Each structure stands twice: as structure tokens, then as C-alpha cells.
Amino acid sequence: MARAGTDAVPDKHYASDTHMSCVLEVRNLRAGYAGREILKDVTFTVDADDFLAIIGPSGSGKSTLIRCVNRLVEPSAGEIRFNGRDILKLPQSELRGVRRNIGMIFQEFNLIERLSVIDNVLTGRLGYTGTLRSLFRMYTGDDIKQALALLDRVGLGEHIDKRADRLSGGQRQRVGIARALIQNPRLLLVDEPTSSLDPKISREVMALIREIAREFHIPVLCNIHDVELACEFCTRVIGLQDGMKKFEGLPGALDKNVLRDIYAMEVL
Amino acid sequence: MNDLSLDVRVAHIAANRRRSRAARYSTYAAVLALVAWSVYAIVIADTDWNRILNGTLLTTLGRFFEFDYKLIPDLLQPALETLVMATLATLAGLVLSIPVAWLGAANITPLGSASYVFGRLLMTLSRSVHEIVWALIFVSAVGLGALAGVLALAARSIGFISKTIAEAIEDVDNKPVEAIRAAGGTRFQILIFAILPQVIPVLLGNMIFEWDINIRRSTIMGLVGAGGLGLALFRQMAMFNYGGIATVILVILCLILLGEVVSHYARKAVI
Amino acid sequence: MRPAGAPPPALPVPLAWRRFRYPQSLYKYGALLGLLAFIAYSVDYLDIDPGRLLDMPGRIASTLANRYYPPNIEHVLAKDYLHAVVETLQMSYLAAVLGIALAVPLAWFASWNMTPSRRFLYPFARLMIMGARSVHEMIWTILLVAILGYGLLPGTIALILFCIGFTGKLFSEAIEAIDPGQVEAIRASGANDFQVFVFAVLPQVRVAWTGISIYSWDALFRAATIVGFFGAGGMGWYLRESVQRIASRDVAAILLSIVAVVVVSELISAWLRTRIAKAIA
Numbered sequence: 001m002a003r004a005g006t007d008a009v010p011d012k013h014y015a016s017d018t019h020m021s022c023v024l025e026v027r028n029l030r031a032g033y034a035g036r037e038i039l040k041d042v043t044f045t046v047d048a049d050d051f052l053a054i055i056g057p058s059g060s061g062k063s064t065l066i067r068c069v070n071r072l073v074e075p076s077a078g079e080i081r082f083n084g085r086d087i088l089k090l091p092q093s094e095l096r097g098v099r100r101n102i103g104m105i106f107q108e109f110n111l112i113e114r115l116s117v118i119d120n121v122l123t124g125r126l127g128y129t130g131t132l133r134s135l136f137r138m139y140t141g142d143d144i145k146q147a148l149a150l151l152d153r154v155g156l157g158e159h160i161d162k163r164a165d166r167l168s169g170g171q172r173q174r175v176g177i178a179r180a181l182i183q184n185p186r187l188l189l190v191d192e193p194t195s196s197l198d199p200k201i202s203r204e205v206m207a208l209i210r211e212i213a214r215e216f217h218i219p220v221l222c223n224i225h226d227v228e229l230a231c232e233f234c235t236r237v238i239g240l241q242d243g244m245k246k247f248e249g250l251p252g253a254l255d256k257n258v259l260r261d262i263y264a265m266e267v268l
Numbered sequence: 269m270n271d272l273s274l275d276v277r278v279a280h281i282a283a284n285r286r287r288s289r290a291a292r293y294s295t296y297a298a299v300l301a302l303v304a305w306s307v308y309a310i311v312i313a314d315t316d317w318n319r320i321l322n323g324t325l326l327t328t329l330g331r332f333f334e335f336d337y338k339l340i341p342d343l344l345q346p347a348l349e350t351l352v353m354a355t356l357a358t359l360a361g362l363v364l365s366i367p368v369a370w371l372g373a374a375n376i377t378p379l380g381s382a383s384y385v386f387g388r389l390l391m392t393l394s395r396s397v398h399e400i401v402w403a404l405i406f407v408s409a410v411g412l413g414a415l416a417g418v419l420a421l422a423a424r425s426i427g428f429i430s431k432t433i434a435e436a437i438e439d440v441d442n443k444p445v446e447a448i449r450a451a452g453g454t455r456f457q458i459l460i461f462a463i464l465p466q467v468i469p470v471l472l473g474n475m476i477f478e479w480d481i482n483i484r485r486s487t488i489m490g491l492v493g494a495g496g497l498g499l500a501l502f503r504q505m506a507m508f509n510y511g512g513i514a515t516v517i518l519v520i521l522c523l524i525l526l527g528e529v530v531s532h533y534a535r536k537a538v539i
Numbered sequence: 540m541r542p543a544g545a546p547p548p549a550l551p552v553p554l555a556w557r558r559f560r561y562p563q564s565l566y567k568y569g570a571l572l573g574l575l576a577f578i579a580y581s582v583d584y585l586d587i588d589p590g591r592l593l594d595m596p597g598r599i600a601s602t603l604a605n606r607y608y609p610p611n612i613e614h615v616l617a618k619d620y621l622h623a624v625v626e627t628l629q630m631s632y633l634a635a636v637l638g639i640a641l642a643v644p645l646a647w648f649a650s651w652n653m654t655p656s657r658r659f660l661y662p663f664a665r666l667m668i669m670g671a672r673s674v675h676e677m678i679w680t681i682l683l684v685a686i687l688g689y690g691l692l693p694g695t696i697a698l699i700l701f702c703i704g705f706t707g708k709l710f711s712e713a714i715e716a717i718d719p720g721q722v723e724a725i726r727a728s729g730a731n732d733f734q735v736f737v738f739a740v741l742p743q744v745r746v747a748w749t750g751i752s753i754y755s756w757d758a759l760f761r762a763a764t765i766v767g768f769f770g771a772g773g774m775g776w777y778l779r780e781s782v783q784r785i786a787s788r789d790v791a792a793i794l795l796s797i798v799a800v801v802v803v804s805e806l807i808s809a810w811l812r813t814r815i816a817k818a819i820a
Contacts, residue, residue, distance in 0.1 A: 070727055100729030110724035114742040118281070123738050127729020134734050137285070144278045160281075176724075183728055299636065306633040309626065310691040314772065320687055328686050349585065356581045359574075396801040398765045400677065401794060404782070409599045414585035415592065488675045495585065505681065513682070517674060524673035 021048045023187055023219045024069065029078035031064055038064045039075070040243040046187070051210060051220045053230040053251075056240035057263050062223040065240065066191050069221065070102045071095055083186060100127025103180030103218075105209070107192035109172040113165040117156060117175050120164050121147045124182035143182070150178040154208060170201035177209060181216070188213060190222040194229065202226070206233045227259065334511035335518065343500055343519045349414075350496035350523065353489065354482040357418045358475060361425030368394075368426055369433035376437060376459075387434070394427030399485050403492045417494025421485055425478050432474040436467040472538045480524075480531040487520050497523070610791035620777055620793075624800065627773035630695045631763035635756050638702025642668075645703065646710030653714055653722070653740055655732045668711070672704030676762045677769055684770035694771025698759055706755045713747040714740055749815055753808045760804050764797045774800075 024046035031039040038061045046052050054062050067073040069080060071087065080088050087098050103124070111120050125143045126134055133139075139147075151157050154174040159167065164175065173193060180188060190209065194202035210233050213220045224230045230237060231251040239247030239254075239262040246262050247254070371377055371387025402420035410416050444462035453461065490498020497520050504512035582589065614620065648654050648664035679700050683693030717740060725739040767775025774797055781789035 072723060072727060096729045096731060098729075099727060102727070104724070104727040106720065106724055108720050110720040112721055112725075112738060112742050114745065123725060123730075124728050126725065126734045126738065129734075131731060131733050134730075135737060141278055141282070144281055145274055148274055148277055148281075179724075179728070189727075302632060303636050306629040309629050310633060310695050314626075314691040316688065316690070323688075325686060332682075352581045352584055356578065356585070359578065392802060392805060393798070396761065396798055396805060398761055398797075400765050400768060401797070405599075408602055409595050410591045413587070415587045418585070418587065419595075484673065484675055488677050491677075501678065505685075517678070520678075521670060521673045525669065528669075 022046070023048055023050075023083060024221065025079070025081040026069070027079040027081075029065070029068060029075055029080065031061075031068055031073060031075040037076075038243050039068070042078075042240070042243070042245050044238055044245065044248060046219050046221055048217065048219055050236055051213060051234045052222065053234035053237050054221070054223050054240055055225070055227055055230050055237060055262065056246075058225070059242075060240040061243040062240055063191060066104075066189050066221065066223050069187075069189055070099050070104060096127055100183055101185055102187045102189060103183045103185035104189045105173070105176050105180050105191065105193050107195050109169070109176050109196070111164040111172055111175055111179075114163065116161050116163055117167070118144075118147055118151065118160040120175050121151060121178045121182055124179040127183060146182055147178070150181050151175075153212070154178050169197050170205060173197065173201075173205050174208065177205075177212065181212065181218075185218060188218050188220045188222075190220060190224075192223050192225060195225065202229060209233075227254065328510070331510035332514045334514075336509065336511040336515045339504075339512055339515045340519065343497065343516060346495065346497045346500045347519060347523050350483060350486050350498070351527075353414060353418055353486045353494065353496055354421065354479060354527075357421030357486065358425060358429075358479040358482050360418060360422035361429050361478070362475060364422060365426050365430035365433060368430040369437065372430060373434040373437040375440075376463075387430075391427045391431050391434075394423060394425075394430075397424070399424045400488065400491070403489060403494075407492045412493035414494045414496075416492045417486065417489035417496075420489065420492070421482050424485065425482060428478055429471075429475060433467060433471055436470045437463060440466050469538055473535050476531045476534045476538065480527045483527045484524060606787040607791040609788065610795055611786075611788040612792055614781075614789045615792045615796040620774070620796075623767070623772070623774050623777055624796075626691055627760075627763045627767070627775075627800075630691055630698060630766070630771075630773055631756070631760040634695050634698030634702050634763070635752075635759050638699045638759070639706055639752055639755070641699070642703050642706040642710055645707045646714060647736055647740070649707065649711040650714035652717070652719065653736065664707075664711075668704055668707035670704075671700045672708060674700075676701035676766065680766045680769045680771050689770045689772070691772040694763070694766040694773065697766060697771065698763055701762060702755055702759055705758060706751060709751045709755075710744070710748060713744045713751065716747075717743040746816070750812055753812050753815075757805055757808055761801050764801060 022045050026045070027043050029039055029042040030037065042061075042065060044052075054065065056062055064073055068075045069082075075088060078088070079086050082098060082102070085098075087095075090098065112123065115123075119137075122137075122139050122143060125139060129139065129143075148157070148160065151160055154177055156171060156174055156178070159171065164172065167175065176193075188209070193205055193209065197205060206229055209220065209222075212218075220234075222230075222234065224234075231254060234251060237247065237249060237251050237254060238245055239258070241262050241264070247258055368387055368390050371383045372391055373387075374384055377384040377387060399420055402423045403416060406416040406419045406423075410419065440463050444466070445458055448458050448462045486494070486496055487498045487501070490496055490500070490502050493499065497516060501513065501516045501520075504516055581587075645664045645667055648656075648660040649668055651657070651661065654661040654664070676697055679697035680694055683697050684690075687693045687696075721743065722735060722739040725735050730738065763773060763775075765775045765778075767773040767777065768779045769775070774793065778790065778793045778797070781793060
């Protein structure tokens with residue numbers, strides 16, 4: 001099986017970044033809507049080798065935080081530096097260039113149900129494909145090669161022409177992973193990747209994400225509600241409660257007291 | 269070696285895409301060919317461009333924009349007439365739809381497939397005949413005036429309303445029917461207490477929808493002297509008062525907008 | 540134990556129960572009464588003579604038997620008329636293709652969730668669609684005939700406007716019902732608005748839009764058979780012509796041919812819709 005890391009994914013994206021270890025810097029982030037403030041002054045960083053997990057009760061702002069990073073949600077104040085640039089100051093027109101460098105994996109997979117597996121993965125290249133060419137689905141040969149290699153890598157090489165809605169949950173999430181990776185991203189945003197999956201598949205998916213992130217040297221920012229999974233797979237943890245950061249540290253430091261503090265409002 | 273097999277697979281995919289693209293593009297080509305033929309027949313062969321371009325096209329168009337605002341107070345009463353016509357027609361359509369729906373609902377039709385097919389035929393007929401044709405029919409039956417207009421609209425609405433009722437009756441949940449039958453109810457009682465309560469919300473929603481459409485249709489019933497804004501429009505046309513024509517159309521627009529707003533909120537209330 | 544033969548103990552007397560209690564009953568009966576009052580008032584307001592209604596069946600029967608029967612079938616089999624049928628088909632076909640082509644971008648702009656500009660494009664597109672919808676297609680025909688003269692062109696343009704109004708509204712409602720998650724995913728990969736439309740919206744609305752297009756073809760063809768009545772050529776032109784000559788048997792034949800042709804078209808599109816539903820879903 002071809003190692004996608006050598007053939008399909010040009011390493012030149014990463015060589016320049018290895019000396020700049022901080023990929024994402026979030027400072028004093030605030031976000032809300034309709035008068036309600038959801039994120040209140042959140043600050044943290046993500047380094048090049050991180051697998052950073054965000055835990056916290058529902059309603060704590062985890063979803064909003066992740067979506068602020070690629071500006072799917074517009075924050076109201078603060079700074080987000082991605083590879084040194086403050087992306088909150090960028091006009092809408094330049095967002096495309098930022099977003100295509102950030103891959104996102106979703107809780108509900110968010111695949112285009114009627115398209116085939118390989119067409120779904122190829123939509124990850126839309127940020128790099130001109131409008132007219134994408135209209136006629138004229139992806140480059142390299143794109144298609146990379147799609148195939150990634151699908152092999154996530155174990156779906158036999159299913160490339162299957163329609164997305166005929167796959168199981170675990171298979172769909174793998175397609176989502178391949179789609180995010182074909183962007184050659186410099187950061188992976190992962191929003192509750194396992195909430196819609198059963199425990200065994202959840203573990204496999206988390207393992208796959210960690211494996212691939214290490215292989216391609218991509219830092220991961222991951223929302224997760226299952227604290228055990230978080231501790232098993234991540235390198236650092238942030239605990240959010242009511243829009244504020246209540247904990248930051250190593251998974252080992254997450255003892256009962258800390259968890260009780262973070263999840264004060266929720267029954268674990 | 270693996271790189272080679274990757275290339276082979278990519279070539280395979282590219283070939284597949286080209287094939288499906290060919291099929292799609294030939295359909296587009298057929299569609300475009302028909303379009304070209306139609307354009308030729310309509311725009312080139314049938315139209316006298318000399319007359320249009322050398323004539324008063326732009327000035328005529330310009331005259332439409334000289335709105336005659338003084339007309340508006342005189343249009344309020346016809347607007348009300350139009351509304352009343354549409355409402356009456358929708359109600360009459362409902363009354364007439366009930367027997368048609370009874371025939372056209374597979375689970376309660378009295379004479380099996382004969383009456384079912386007949387019922388469905390009536391529904392199709394009602395929809396296939398344009399409201400103008402219905403108007404002509406009823407004018408020769410009852411003469412000019414609002415009655416012909418109301419009847420024409422009612423006849424046109426039967427198709428949609430009875431189809432709604434029939435489908436609602438066919439989709440009815442059997443459990444209440446069973447319950448009432450078990451308690452010893454007659455067929456009529458089953459209809460009233462088990463079937464009707466399920467049918468009525470859907471029916472009301474669709475009636476409001478049809479009422480909204482009937483407002484639009486009643487603007488054309490002025491042709492048969494039915495009154496309302498249609499009549500005002502035709503009067504302005506007879507006088508070649510372009511500004512007046514545009515003004516009446518403006519009022520029609522406002523009326524339809526009003527109808528849309530009302531029907532939007534009424535449908536929400538019913539559901 | 541009670542002695543045998545003794546009557547069972549009396550049940551407590553229930554309070555009187557009525558189906559509708561005040562003020563619910565007031566609303567229901569009030570509404571019914573109001574409805575009847577409205578009907579009576581409307582009949583009076585519109586100067587409707589109920590007597591004429593009772594005469595109607597008799598008059599219809601006698602008129603049909605004497606003047607409209609037997610319908611003059613040769614009239615509708617003449618070459619000129621058959622050519623008019625083809626022209627009607629061409630008008631409705633062209634109007635459908637162009638109307639739907641224009642309705643697609645308008646519907647996109649007029650959908651609250653996916654419009655690229657809520658401030659300008661959205662109200663503009665909504666207004667365009669509403670304007671096209673509000674005016675009856677026959678009124679459009681009359682206006683366009685006044686500007687362009689008699690012929691197939693004004694009829695076609697009127698039908699295009701009708702199609703935009705009819706299809707545009709239904710198309711935009713379908714867009715407003717899509718799953719936002721798929722849109723989010725495509726947007727997150729850096730796609731621009733147009734790519735989001737093509738890859739996240741179109742695949743989701745494809746089935747609904749196909750059904751709507753077939754439905755609007757039905758309405759268009761039905762209208763196309765009649766626009767000639769107001770000057771636009773096609774079958775309706777012959778209808779008007781024979782009405783003006785008071786050639787009732789010709790009128791009967793033309794009406795029958797119009798109904799026949801429309802019913803056939805509806806049957807074909809119903810069949811098409813079920814076949815496509817099976818193929819796509």
C-alpha cells in the first residue's frame with residue numbers, strides 16, 4: 001500500500017513550519033449572538049505536535065470555539081493567529097485561502113449524501129480549484145491520485161464509487177477524514193468526531209485521526225465530550241465551562257476534582 | 269509498483285467520468301437543439317422584427333411608467349370585490365370537492381375502481397381545463413357577471429381541494445377508525461369522529477393556499493364582466509390608458525402580497 | 540355479602556357534561572354563523588342572482604345539445620390547426636427551458652439561508668419572483684401583445700415570466716429546507732459561494748427541483764394552449780377566432796382538443812415523475 005505521505009502529500013508544506021512551533025494562537029476570544037455571550041475571553045495555543053482536546057459540558061461553547069477558528073462563526077472580539085497571521089482581521093475574500101489550509105471533521109460527518117465516496121473526498125480540493133473547473137468536476141489527475149491514496153489509507157479503497165448515504169457511520173467518518181486531509185491542511189479542526197458512533201468504532205476513528213495526524217505532522221484541535229477518549233488520545237487538554245477556560249494541562253492532571261469542577265452543572 | 273497501480277486506477281476513473289460526461293452532454297445537446305428549433309420558429313419565423321424595431325416599442329414601454337395615482341382610491345372597492353370573489357369561490361370549491369373526494373379516495377369509494385377512476389378523472393379534468401375556458405363555459409350557462417366568475421374559479425379549485433381531501437383520507441391513521449368501529453359506530457359516525465379530525469388541519473392549510481392562488485385567478489375573471497380588479501384593468505385597456513393599466517397592476521401586486529402575508533400566517537396558525 | 544337480588548350500589552351522580560363548554564362553543568358557533576353571514580353578504584355584494592344558478596343545469600344541457608354538438612372534428616384535424624398545436628408545444632417548451640434557467644439563480648438569491656447577499660440580492664430576487672407571480676399569465680400576454688403585436692413571441696415571453704414566478708418560489712422553498720451541515724462542510728474547505736451552491740445545495744435539491752420542473756411544465760403547457768386567445772398564437776388563437784365567428788361546433792372541437800392534449804401531457808408527466816423518482820431515489 002502506497003504511503004500517502006511520500007507520494008500524494010507534498011511535504012514542502014510542512015518543512016517551513018517546523019521551526020515555528022506555534023500553529024494556532026487564540027487570545028482573548030469572545031463570541032456570541034443575539035445578546036448572549038457564548039465565549040468569554042478564551043486564550044490558548046496549539047503547537048505543531050499537539051493533539052489538543054477541548055472538553056466541557058454541553059453549552060460550554062466548545063462548538064462555537066472550534067468554528068471561530070475557521071470563522072464559520074464570527075467572533076466579536078479577540079485575536080486568532082494562524083501561522084502568524086491574525087485571521088480575524090482578514091476580509092471575507094481572503095478567508096478562502098485560510099480555510100483551505102484548515103481541515104475540518106464534523107460530528108454528523110456532513111457528507112454530500114448523493115455523491116460517491118470519491119466525489120466527496122474531492123470536494124476537499126474545492127478551495128484549490130477554480131470555479132469554472134469545479135463546475136465541470138475537472139479535478140487534476142494529481143487530485144484524483146491523492147484522493148485514491150487517502151481512501152486507501154483510511155481503509156475505504158474498495159468503496160470509492162459507493163454513494164455516501166450507503167455507508168455505515170464509521171465509514172462515513174473515514175470519508176470525512178480523507179476529505180479533510182486532501183486539503184493538505186496545516187491544522188485539523190475536529191468537532192465531536194465520535195458522538196454519532198458506537199464505542200468500538202469511536203476508538204478506531206480516534207486512533208486513525210491520531211495516527212494520520214502524526215504521520216503528516218498536522219496539529220489537531222479536537223472537541224470531545226468523552227473524557228476517557230480524550231485522555232487516551234490527546235497530548236494536552238483544555239476544559240471549558242460556560243465559555244471560559246477552567247483548565248489547561250496534561251491529561252494526567254485531569255483528576256476527579258478537576259472534572260467535577262468543570263462539569264459542575266452536568267451529571268457525568 | 270504501487271504508483272503504477274494508482275495511475276491505472278486514476279485512468280480508469282477518468283475514463284468513467286468521460287463516459288458519464290458524454291451521456292450528460294448529449295442530453296444537453298438534444299435539449300439545446302429543441303431550443304434552437306423553437307427559437308427559430310418563434311423569434312425568427314413568426315415575429316415581424318421590422319415592425320417591432322421601427323415602431324413605437326420604447327415609447328409604448330415608457331408610457332406604462334406614467335402611473336396614474338389618482339386612480340387608486342377608485343380601485344379599493346374592486347380590490348375588495350376580487351377578494352370576496354376569491355373567498356366565495358374557494359368555499360364553493362370546497363363544497364363541490366367533498367363528493368368528488370369521496371369518489372376519488374381509494375379506501376372509501378363506494379363502487380370500487382369504477383367510481384375511483386371516475387373521481388380521479390373529475391379531479392384531472394378540473395385541473396386540466398384552464399380557468400379562462402371554465403369562464404367561457406359558465407358565461408354561456410349563466411351569463412356575464414360575478415356568478416360566472418365564482419363558478420369558474422370554484423370548478424377550477426375542485427381539482428386541487430378534492431385531491432387534498434382524498435389523499436388525506438387515504439393516508440388516515442386507522443387506529444381511531446378501528447376504535448370507533450369496535451365501539452359500534454356507524455359508517456357516518458366513523459367519518460365524523462375518526463376521519464374528519466385527521467383530515468381537517470391538512471385541508472384548512474391547503475384551502476388557504478388555494479385561496480391565495482384564487483386571488484390571482486380572479487383578476488382575470490373581469491374578462492367575463494365579473495367585476496373586481498380584472499374589470500378595472502380591462503376598462504383601462506379599452507381606453508388605452510397605459511398609466512392606468514400600470515396602476516391597476518400595481519394594486520394587483522399589493523393585493524397578492526397582502527394575500528401572501530395573510531395566508532402565510534393563517535397556515536402557521538392552522539398547523 | 541349483599542343478599543341476592545338486591546340492586547347494585549348506586550353510582551355517584553356525575554356532573555352534567557356537555558361537549559362544548561362556554562366560551563369554546565361561542566367561538567365555534569360564532570365562526571359558523573359568521574361564515575354563513577359572509578356567504579350571504581358576498582352573494583349580495585357581488586350581485587349574484589341565485590335564480591340563475593338554479594336555471595344553470597337546464598341551460599347548460601340545452602346549449603350543449605343544440606349548439607355545441609356534434610363538435611366539428613374536421614376543423615381540428617386541418618393542417619393549420621395541427622401546426623398550431625406544434626407552435627403551442629414550442630412556446631411552452633422554450634418558456635420552460637428559459638424560465639427554469641432564469642429561476643435557478645433567482646431562487647438561489649431568494650433563499651434566506653443560502654443567498655450570497657441578504658441585503659441586496661435577497662430582496663431584489665424576492666421582488667422579481669413575486670412580481671412575476673402576481674400578474675396572471677393572461678395579463679402578461681395582453682400587455683406584451685400590446686407592446687410587441689400579435690404572435691408567438693409575446694406569448695412565449697409571458698409564459699417565461701409565469702414560469703419564473705411559479706418555479707422560482709417553489710425552488711427557493713426547496714433550498715430553504717436543506718441540511719445546513721453539508722453546507723458547513725463545503726464552506727469549511729475554502730469553497731466560494733458559487734461552489735457551495737453547486738456542491739452543497741444542488742445535490743440536495745435535485746430531486747425536489749425535478750418534480751417541481753415537471754409540475755411547472757404542466758402549468759405552462761396548460762397556459763400555452765390559451766394564451767393565443769389574447770393574441771399570442773397557437774391553439775388559443777384558433778379558439779378566439781372561432782368564438783368570434785360564433786362557430787360553436789368549431790369551438791366545441793377546439794375545446795375538446797385542448798382538454799385532450801392537456802390531459803395527455805399530464806399523464807405523460809405523471810408517468811415521468813414516478814420513473815424519475817424511482818431512478819433518482
